[in-house]
Amino acid sequence: AQSVSQHNHHVILSEAASLELGCNYSYGGTVNLFWYVQYPGQHLQLLLKYFSGDPLVKGIKGFEAEFIKSKFSFNLRKPSVQWSDTAEYFCAVNRGAGSYQLTFGKGTKLSVIP
Amino acid sequence: NAGVTQTPKFQVLKTGQSMTLQCAQDMNHNSMYWYRQDPGMGLRLIYYSASEGTTDKGEVPNGYNVSRLNKREFSLRLESAAPSQTSVYFCASSSLPGQGSEQYFGPGTRLTVT
Numbered sequence: 001a002q003s004v005s006q007h008n009h010h011v012i013l014s015e016a017a018s019l020e021l022g023c024n025y026s027y028g029g030t031v032n033l034f035w036y037v038q039y040p041g042q043h044l045q046l047l048l049k050y051f052s053g054d055p056l057v058k059g060i061k062g063f064e065a066e067f068i069k070s071k072f073s074f075n076l077r078k079p080s081v082q083w084s085d086t087a088e089y090f091c092a093v094n095r096g097a098g099s100y101q102l103t104f105g106k107g108t109k110l111s112v113i114p
Numbered sequence: 115n116a117g118v119t120q121t122p123k124f125q126v127l128k129t130g131q132s133m134t135l136q137c138a139q140d141m142n143h144n145s146m147y148w149y150r151q152d153p154g155m156g157l158r159l160i161y162y163s164a165s166e167g168t169t170d171k172g173e174v175p176n177g178y179n180v181s182r183l184n185k186r187e188f189s190l191r192l193e194s195a196a197p198s199q200t201s202v203y204f205c206a207s208s209s210l211p212g213q214g215s216e217q218y219f220g221p222g223t224r225l226t227v228t
Contacts, residue, residue, distance in 0.1 A: 009154070034216060043204065044157075044219040090156060100145060100164055101172065102217060104156040 004093050006105035013081050014113050021076040021108050023091030033074040034092040034102070035065055044090065050074065061085070086112045115140050118220035120205050126226045127195045135190040135223050137205030145208045146188035147172075147217060148180060150201040157204065163188055195227045 007022035025031065032051040036044040048059025055067040065076045074091060091105040118139045127133055139146065144165045149157040149172075159172030163182040177199060179191045188207075192199060202224050206217040 004156075036219075043221045044206075046216045046218075049216055092157075100147075100162050100170070101159055102147075104158070106154055106156040 004091055004103050004105040006089075006091055006108050008108045009106070010109045010111070012111045012113065015083055016080050017112075019076070019078040019081050019085070019110070021089055021091075021110070023074045023076065023105060024072050025074070025091075025093045025103075026072065027093065027095060028072075029095060032094050032099075033065075033067060035059065035063070035074070035076050036090045036092060036104075038088045038090065038107075040087070047076070047089075081110070081112050083112045083114045086110060117141065118205055118207055118218050120203075120220040120223050122223060123221065124224050126228065127192075128228055129196060131195050132191065132193050133195065133225075134192075135203055135205075135225075136187070137189065137220060138187045139205075139207040139218070139220075140186065141207060141209075141218065142185070143207035143209050143218075144185070146182065147206040147208075148178070148188070148190045149204045149206065150174065150199075151204060151222075152201050160190065160203075192225075195225075197227045199225065200227045201225060 003026045005024045034049045035047040048057050050057045050067045058064045088107045088109045090107045092102045094102045121136045147162040148160040151157050158174045161180040163169045166185045181189045202222045204222050205220040208215045208217045
C-alpha cells in the first residue's frame with residue numbers, strides 16, 4: 001500500500017530560522033504531491049502542490065517544496081519562519097490522473113518561538 | 115462562497131447512539147470525501163464519492179455509511195457509535211480527481227463517544 005512518511009513529529013524553531021520538513025512516499029508511479037497546513041483550531045488549507053513541470057514549487061506565505069523523483073521526496077522549505085507559521089503541516093500524495101484517494105502523512109507540528 | 119460547510123461543529127454521543135454528519139459544498143465540485151483525524155495519525159479516508167450517485171470505501175470504512183444526496187451534499191452516518199470513533203471528522207471536495215486537483219476542506223466536526 002502507498003504510504004507517506006514525515007520524518008519529524010514536532011519541530012521547534014526560533015523566529016527567522018530556516019525550515020525544512022521532510023516527506024517521502026512509497027509509490028513508484030506518477031504522483032501528485034501536496035503540502036497542507038492546519039493552523040490551531042482550523043481546517044486544512046493548501047500550501048502548495050506539484051503535479052508536473054518544474055520540480056521546485058512555490059506556494060503561499062513564502063513556502064516552497066522540491067520534488068526529487070529519484071528520492072521519492074517532496075520536502076517543504078521556508079528560509080525564515082515567523083511566529084504565525086506555528087501550525088501542523090501535512091504532506092499528501094495521490095497517484096495522478098484518475099486517482100481519488102489522497103494519502104496523508106502523520107503530520108509535523110511546528111512551533112515557532114518569538 | 116462558503117466553500118465546504120459541515121454541521122454540527124461539536125457532538126457528544128453515548129456508545130450505541132447514531133448520528134449523521136452533514137457536509138455541503140458550493141463550488142460545483144464533482145468529488146467529495148470524508149476523513150477522520152486522530153492525534154499522530156494524520157488524516158485517513160473513510161469514504162469518498164467520485165461523482166453524484168457513486169460512493170466508495172476508503173482506508174477506514176468500518177462502522178460508517180455515507181450518502182451522496184445530490185451534487186452539493188455528502189453525509190456520513192454512524193449507526194452505532196463506539197468510543198473508537200471519537201475523532202475529528204473532515205469533509206472535503208475537489209473538482210477533477212487526481213489531475214493536480216486540490217481538495218478543499220471543511221471546518222471539521224469534533225465527535226466524542228462516551
